[in-house]
Amino acid sequence: MLSFLTPKLPSVRILPVSRSLSSRASAILRPLDIPLSGEIAGAYDGSWKGSGDILESVCPSTGEIIARIRTASPSELHETLDKTRDAYKHLRALPAPRRGEILRQIRESIASKREALGALVSLEMGKIRTEGVGEVQEFVDICDSAVGLSRMMNGRVVNSERPGHSILEVPNPLGVVGVISAFNFPVAVYGWNFALSFAAGNATLWKPSPTTPLCAIAVTKLIARVLEANDVPGAAASLVVGGSDIGEAIVQASEVDLVSFTGSEKVGREVGRAVQSRFGKTILELGGNNAAVVMPDADLSLAVPAIGFGAIGTAGQRCTSTRRLYVHRSISDKVLRALSGLYSAISPGDPLESTTLLGPLHSKTAVNTYVTALTSLRASGAEILSGGDDLEPLPAPLATGNYVKPVIAIPRTHDPLKEPWNKELFVPILNVAIFDHLEDAINWNNAVPQGLSSSLWTRDIRNVGKWIGPSGSDAGIVNVNVGTSGAEIGAAFGGNKVHKCLSQSTGWGRESGGDAWKQYVRWSACTINFSDNAPLAQGVNFSI
Ligand code: NAD
Numbered sequence: 001m002l003s004f005l006t007p008k009l010p011s012v013r014i015l016p017v018s019r020s021l022s023s024r025a026s027a028i029l030r031p032l033d034i035p036l037s038g039e040i041a042g043a044y045d046g047s048w049k050g051s052g053d054i055l056e057s058v059c060p061s062t063g064e065i066i067a068r069i070r071t072a073s074p075s076e077l078h079e080t081l082d083k084t085r086d087a088y089k090h091l092r093a094l095p096a097p098r099r100g101e102i103l104r105q106i107r108e109s110i111a112s113k114r115e116a117l118g119a120l121v122s123l124e125m126g127k128i129r130t131e132g133v134g135e136v137q138e139f140v141d142i143c144d145s146a147v148g149l150s151r152m153m154n155g156r157v158v159n160s161e162r163p164g165h166s167i168l169e170v171p172n173p174l175g176v177v178g179v180i181s182a183f184n185f186p187v188a189v190y191g192w193n194f195a196l197s198f199a200a201g202n203a204t205l206w207k208p209s210p211t212t213p214l215c216a217i218a219v220t221k222l223i224a225r226v227l228e229a230n231d232v233p234g235a236a237a238s239l240v241v242g243g244s245d246i247g248e249a250i251v252q253a254s255e256v257d258l259v260s261f262t263g264s265e266k267v268g269r270e271v272g273r274a275v276q277s278r279f280g281k282t283i284l285e286l287g288g289n290n291a292a293v294v295m296p297d298a299d300l301s302l303a304v305p306a307i308g309f310g311a312i313g314t315a316g317q318r319c320t321s322t323r324r325l326y327v328h329r330s331i332s333d334k335v336l337r338a339l340s341g342l343y344s345a346i347s348p349g350d351p352l353e354s355t356t357l358l359g360p361l362h363s364k365t366a367v368n369t370y371v372t373a374l375t376s377l378r379a380s381g382a383e384i385l386s387g388g389d390d391l392e393p394l395p396a397p398l399a400t401g402n403y404v405k406p407v408i409a410i411p412r413t414h415d416p417l418k419e420p421w422n423k424e425l426f427v428p429i430l431n432v433a434i435f436d437h438l439e440d441a442i443n444w445n446n447a448v449p450q451g452l453s454s455s456l457w458t459r460d461i462r463n464v465g466k467w468i469g470p471s472g473s474d475a476g477i478v479n480v481n482v483g484t485s486g487a488e489i490g491a492a493f494g495g496n497k498v499h500k501c502l503s504q505s506t507g508w509g510r511e512s513g514g515d516a517w518k519q520y521v522r523w524s525a526c527t528i529n530f531s532d533n534a535p536l537a538q539g540v541n542f543s544i
Pocket of ligand 1: 180181182183184185207208209210242243244245246247248251262263264265267268270271285286287288318319320424426452494506
């Protein structure tokens with residue numbers, strides 16, 4: 001029984017039907033076919049609808065309300081789940097290469113709006129425009145990859161021990177894939193899931209973050225047009241904009257075979273338990289608390305800018321952001337001087353301007369998290385090397401945005417089991433500790449509960465061997481002379497952990513590249529007897 005589906009009294013406020021948008025926002029929404037006034041339908045399953053509560057999309061750079069979106073009502077969600085299930089039955093009957101051809105057209109459609117969608121990501125999420133465009137490019141890249149995969153999602157022929165028998169392992173479409181995504185990658189994470197899921201023959205139901213609904217609506221509109229042109233039901237790419245209640249309903253719905261969840265550790269824990277309790281499948285992509293380790297022989301002309309991008313990029317709001325920096329004692333002064341210089345050259349500004357390198361935090365809540373963390377660092381005696389002082393007010397319309405200064409801090413303790421080291425705070429604060437031996441840095445890197453990304457800076461092949469080997473970094477992403485943040489779609493993305501921690505707080509999900517597609521199918525083991533006899537396996541005798 002879905003608790004969400006129990007009708008409740010509407011909590012909708014009376015809102016004006018028209019709104020006056022800034023030219024800044026309307027210039028971005030118009031080319032993406034997003035209405036500039038009135039309420040916008042936030043649910044799609046072949047037709048657009050929404051008669052549930054209203055969500056407001058707020059621009060983090062200015063505080064402007066850029067849209068009001070109607071979420072799906074309980075009965076609409078129910079209907080969408082049914083239609084998505086039906087769309088799966090349609091898709092699974094199409095040959096995989098035909099699905100690949102439709103994906104190729106979707107790729108073209110997304111690519112044709114690369115700049116416009118990138119600007120929308122910047123407007124609604126707050127990351128700088130080049131990162132917004134890069135995120136759309138990830139969607140394009142994963143479509144390319146999935147088009148190829150649509151001709152290569154091969155099963156296997158296994159040798160049978162019985163004469164005249166063959167065993168096939170057949171990858172069949174799984175069903176409905178529910179994608180619940182986070183605010184910080186409002187386009188790419190859906191792309192990673194949608195492209196593989198579609199190529200594998202599944203219908204997808206997307207619940208985006210309630211704070212980035214417009215990105216989801218714009219992407220779904222582009223996909224819907226391609227599906228329509230190919231006579232594929234629109235519910236092959238369904239959308240339900242909404243909050244945690246809609247997320248919970250999707251997690252509990254028996255119509256959803258696989259829940260691919262990207263978000264915080266806290267919610268991921270609830271999602272994992274709920275899906276497991278009905279024996280559904282999950283992909284969990286949760287928080288990161290990523291470290292960069294700098295050895296004495298590192299090329300600092302590469303390391304310092306990469307650490308700067310890792311810590312400051314996306315205002316510290318990537319799951320792969322660099323949050324911990326471990327520097328060898330012999331070069332610590334040099335590294336920290338160079339890094340402080342880089343920080344002092346960067347000030348926050350409008351993420352839509354091409355010269356801006358640091359945009360706002362996504363929400364006022366995140367600003368509070370930043371202020372609380374800084375206060376606590378100070379109270380515990382940490383040395384603040386950069387940032388932390390008051391920000392000069394920005395000119396209108398940015399004066400009401402969520403801007404903060406990035407911080408470099410040296411906490412008094414380097415104990416990775418204690419705060420501030422053991423938690424993911426989604427803000428641009430980089431904590432630094434000094435080490436004497438690579439083994440210490442590796443231990444500190446591994447001792448936290450999260451295990452998403454990590455990076456070693458060295459030119460010594462012996463250090464590389466230690467770092468990527470069995471006693472090295474236990475994260476899912478183990479980079480060398482490459483920062484923690486910014487992955488390519490070719491490699492499977494997700495967390496690992498081997499250290500004796502209380503939990504593995506990143507989840508064990510794998511998305512995008514590698515063998516990730518194998519999670520979006522159900523494997524049928526088919527033993528076929530071509531002979532005139534019916535022997536039992538292992539020589540078991542059951543003659544009657
Ligand atoms: P969040 O956990 O608050 O929300 C994520 C999604 O879950 C949203 O769509 C939200 O509406 C939904 N949700 C909330 N409660 C729910 C419930 N009870 N049941 C089902 N769904 C529910 O995360 P966020 O603040 O949007 O994103 C930031 C977090 O996401 C960070 O921890 C970051 O590290 C993580 N993240 C991880 C990856 C990765 O690949 N590992 C990528 C991006 C972001």
